[in-house]
Amino acid sequence: MRPEDWQLTYDVDDFLARAGDFLRSRPGPHVMQLTWAERVRARGVAAFGAEAAVFGVLEQAGEVRGTFYRLLPRGLGLSPLTPEQAEALAARLAALGHSVPSVSADHATATAFAEAWQRHTGATPARSDTQVRLYGLGTLTPPDPMPAGRSRLLGEEDVAEAVFWCGQFAEAVGEDVTVDAGTWAHTRFADKRYILWETPDGTPVSVAGMNPVIGGQVQVDVVYTPSALRGHGYAGAATTEATRAALAAGAKDVVLFADRSNPTSNALYQRLGYRTLADWALYDLSGPARAVG
Known part of the structure; x- marks a missing residue:
């Protein structure tokens, strides 16, 4: 997988046109993606700053495999990703010089990205003490x-x-x-x-x-x-x-x-009647950096 497989856009309508069906196919795990994309669409990108809102889509073989949003100062929100997909995204964002103050996602995805971000930038991730669980109604x-x-x-x-x-x-x-x-x-x-x-x-x-x-x-x-x-x-x-x-x-x-x-x-x-869908994690990625070889 290449970092370039992650395609970025500042246009939320373009993002939703490309990734909307993917996000709606699993609305529970994608709740934050759907929510914040709709807020940006409804309020306008200007409400969040000219370059504060960035969206991304991972496409392979013509199908969407993953998505992200980055809203400053909130940070990065991810759909469920494999470690390889998280690694490619970290490499892509680091190469483009994007600021990522934090990441939130299901526990496995957030952890994979935080570790990959450290490898690519040297930033020391710190896991938040507040850990949440996502529930869906039965x-x-x-x-x-x-x-x-x-x-x-x-x-x-x-x-x-x-x-x-x-x-x-x-x-x-x-x-x-x-x-x-x-x-x-x-x-x-x-x-x-x-x-x-x-x-x-x-x-x-x-x-x-x-x-x-x-x-x-x-x-x-x-x-x-x-x-x-x-x-x-x-x-x-x-x-x-x-x-x-x-x-x-x-x-x-x-x-x-x-x-x-x-x-x-x-x-x-x-x-x-609510049942567990996923455990969620938040990592602060603004910690001290070390040199990356």
Whole structure:
């Protein structure tokens, strides 16, 4: 395999025209590829910087075998790749002088690329302490009984409430982002819909967010209950209602990520009918470099 087999483009429409069928053929493992390509398409490349958004397609014998996106400052996102494919991509990006501050993908792919990047650039990879697991919905199994209360879908008139909840979530998980009225439109939270679970008196106690339907799939993203309110089944109720809303919107597949170090949330999602698709890894590639022979 030659590094030149990886074809790069700054045009997201060109990328989706060439790789869209490949990505939609396995929407679960390709969830981040589909999500970020659609965000770039919807918001325009200018929103990410002239050369911040780069996409790539690996074609062999007329068929797409792999893809990537690179968004600065987020880093590189990969479809599942073999070690040989990851090696060729690392060689290609290094030869072109592309900055790759980090890489995220399924564990085997991310690890293969991080090791290859070190070989080609000398950069020392550092694996993130936060490791997540990708789940896909089997058969939804709602909690029985559901906690007392009801769900409420936030509308356009509820932006301030969405900003508040997403700000609380970002702070709780240590996400390096400012979420307020001024920054909202430029965050990853702005293109989602949100469902609140409210107690019988109307007090909101938990939130679950949903990405748009992309490639026939919805990612449930942002599930948060304030620490003082946990243990009452509110997150399970909110996640159930978000999942139902995703299915009602036409999603054939529903996926979500969970922090592998949190046994409570992982057990919850499994009780609701979600099944493991892949373990995910993130490597920081901005570490000190050594000379490459």
